[in-house]
Amino acid sequence: MLDAEFFRRWMTATSASVDREAERLTALDSPIGDADHGSNLQRGFTAVAAALEKEAPQTPGAVLTLAGRQLISTVGGASGPLYGTLLRRTGKALGDAGEVSADEFAQALRAGVDAVMTLGGAAPGDKTMIDALVPAVDALGDGFTAARAAAEEGALATTPLQARKGRASYLGERSIGHQDPGATSSALLIAGLVEAAGE
């Protein structure tokens, strides 16, 4: 079973890896974007970590909805509302249980990812965060490590794609050959689950 502490560790681990990888994320956002993805998420997850520290929410659902609200209020850009919605909707789906099973979490995360697809209108193959998130959710039944591998593979697989959503779509064919920054940060987010589980 996964408790509030687990989800707090997930967010802290993600905040740390985003910090570590911020420059790389921004660099990926340069050739096909506007060079801000790393600093956007850094600002957001720093705020998430601070809010979790301060408000100390007691259930898995409360941890994630608070994190999502923080992202919406501090990130801006496309990724703010999208990641914010992902966590908020996942948190809402978890309800107010004190602990949730891995299965319940997998279902909730799928609800979150679906909400991102509805909000942003992206489908798999559009060269967005969805390309890492959907495979990760699909693999979650096989454990966090499998989900991490699927997310990383999904992120790498965005390179040959032509973008159909987000800024990169403005480039048309010139978007081909670059890895999507959002898919890359989604892989970091999923990797945070492995860390949180201490696997």
Place this chain on the structure above:
Amino acid sequence: MLDAEFFRRWMTATSASVDREAERLTALDSPIGDADHGSNLQRGFTAVAAALEKEAPQTPGAVLTLAGRQLISTVGGASGPLYGTLLRRTGKALGDAGEVSADEFAQALRAGVDAVMTLGGAAPGDKTMIDALVPAVDALGDGFTAARAAAEEGALATTPLQARKGRASYLGERSIGHQDPGATSSALLIAGLVEAAGE
């Protein structure tokens, strides 16, 4: 004796050498000036050559006053009024004789150089065109080739000087170590005499 034709050749030769050396003059005007000396003189002497062609003045004095007026009307900057005054005053000093002796010319040129010193307030050693012109006039008694050598030496000798007039003076000690563009173009002007004389 020097006739109108000689002075016309002087101007044409100078126009050609300024064309050839324009980039170098502008380059010299970069580290201690505003990177326009070559294009300034190119514009001016092109206009001089065209005006001489069109108006075909018949006396040495008329050739040089026309050239001076053209420089004043087309160059701008510091060098326009200064070179314009040099040629105009030299021309005026030559009066309306149809031919002038080398000595008469040397005297007239000294009057022209004096007028430049009065107008611009520069003295020898201030790192300006004066540092090429004054030695040239002093050497003119020994012939055009001697004058050319003196002007070139005078131009080279501006390198170690600290500028006290013109834009280069704003740089204070940082003007040391650069050859003055105006002294360099003055050496070209004096070299034009040798060419005009076919020496």
Place this chain on the structure above:
Amino acid sequence: MKMLINVAETVVADALRGMAAAHPELVVDVDNRVIVRRDAPVEGKVGLVSGGGSGHEPLHGGFVGPGMLSAACPGEVFTSPVPDQMLRAAAAVDSGAGVLFIVKNYTGDVLNFDMAAELAEDEGIQVAKVLVNDDVAVTDSLYTAGRRGTGATLFVEKIAGAAADEGQPLERVEAVGRQVNENSRSFGVALSACTTPAKGSPTFDLPPGELELGIGIHGEPGRERRAMMTSGEIAEFAVGAILDDMTPRNPVLVLVNGMGATPLLELYGFNAEVQRVLAQRGVSVAHTLVGNYVTSLDMAGASVTLCQVDQEMLRLWNAPVKTPGLRWGV
């Protein structure tokens, strides 16, 4: 790249402090990142709120004032602001007559403004929205996020701002804003990339002797890279791309806009070529604006925006405006 800044993290806050000092006629809330005209809310008049990433100055903060925006929300550099800012701005400018959000069509701006609109409506503020999407360099299809909002934003904010200033109701102000957008088209070129404070190096490499055609205003590369062209050739390309997409029957407003680092001397020279091409193509010009209005930090380059105007739009364009970035008649 060197910048005249303290540290990257405080660039936007520092700029807002500097704006506050220079423009006492504006209320600049540095902490909450909202710029509001001092007399807001103006009784009986629709409030106009816009915003977007910083780095496009004078857009949007420089267009706050009588006759134009009521408030602006500056995000981080090239990053859409967050819904909290827009909600705060809406609350500050709503006099009961409602608020119009003017949103440039970028995923981030659209999503954040949409969230803010929901929150504002929850608080009883009536909100309408005009989406600006004038950039013909982007194909508007299922396969893109749609056309970007660029130079036309200035025309939408000015003309809708004049309508609001006259006391026109929200639906009318919204309709006017939409009409301006529908009649506007833009095309931009870059001679250099720009450098964001966060990244500290140019957003893309552009070798000497090449330029980017069809760029946006966020340092992203354009649709195409070509060997350097003359100002006349660029004018033909840019105006040509616009006229391929719109055939103005009425006179146009022309914006010859600098991306930030191109000297005004060059922009005026470019304008001469733009006007030549327009005349050759039989387009009549009502008014021309040349300068840095919708910029992309220190990018070198320019964009052209044409806005076809009828009598009423032209009247609203000419109405008095008093903002840091655009001012006449008052």
Place this chain on the structure above:
Amino acid sequence: MKMLINVAETVVADALRGMAAAHPELVVDVDNRVIVRRDAPVEGKVGLVSGGGSGHEPLHGGFVGPGMLSAACPGEVFTSPVPDQMLRAAAAVDSGAGVLFIVKNYTGDVLNFDMAAELAEDEGIQVAKVLVNDDVAVTDSLYTAGRRGTGATLFVEKIAGAAADEGQPLERVEAVGRQVNENSRSFGVALSACTTPAKGSPTFDLPPGELELGIGIHGEPGRERRAMMTSGEIAEFAVGAILDDMTPRNPVLVLVNGMGATPLLELYGFNAEVQRVLAQRGVSVAHTLVGNYVTSLDMAGASVTLCQVDQEMLRLWNAPVKTPGLRWGV
């Protein structure tokens, strides 16, 4: 360096054509290179003529119009105009009340305006002259050409322009102009050199991590090169250099001026620091202007100008002005 131009030779003429198209309220004589307000000469009023090398736009052509200059003479890039231009301008704006030449203190400008003054007086035009020399980076001594004219030119042109507009006689307009200059001081820094069209490469090399302190507006290097400083440190240095030279008793007008390629976002941030230093030093501020007004092509950097004003100067500063580059009250 890439430029948005056709060829170097036509840069000034092209820009004048573009100005003509954008500003029908000005008469732009492209062949003779004179920009004159359309209603000149204005009966009974002193005419104000300025000019200088191009590359400083909007100075001077962008400051022609009611309440400021009557005419401007643009030279080649960074090259003083020729006397013929100034004479033509003087003849176009003289209503019999005389003409004031506003001359930035550079050898070329001084010599050419002096020649023009002689020619104008020969034609029966009464001419007075104000020399602008506000740049504290240059030691004014026998060993230099004297202090350069930079940012204060804007204040002289605006305030003397207002005096002329009120119908004050030539001696008064001249005296006001001198008073403004005497009460103004500037200091500039460059983060990059600029590139003239004729040369095509930067006027000096400035390695990453270094800046030039005490630059002028012609791409010349400054007095000193240092390791890169923060915006706060630069403000302390620049304001410090000015206050070492002048101790304002009255409030000051502040111009935080961009050299051309520094984004407005950075200029506002720099202004925040300038205002902080001024407050710390006890200098009170009457009004602040932030933007690209007296530029140096595509140079990155900024300058600070302080102009100490009494009540009368402030009144004239606030008087209406209607030019492409500065406009209020009309």
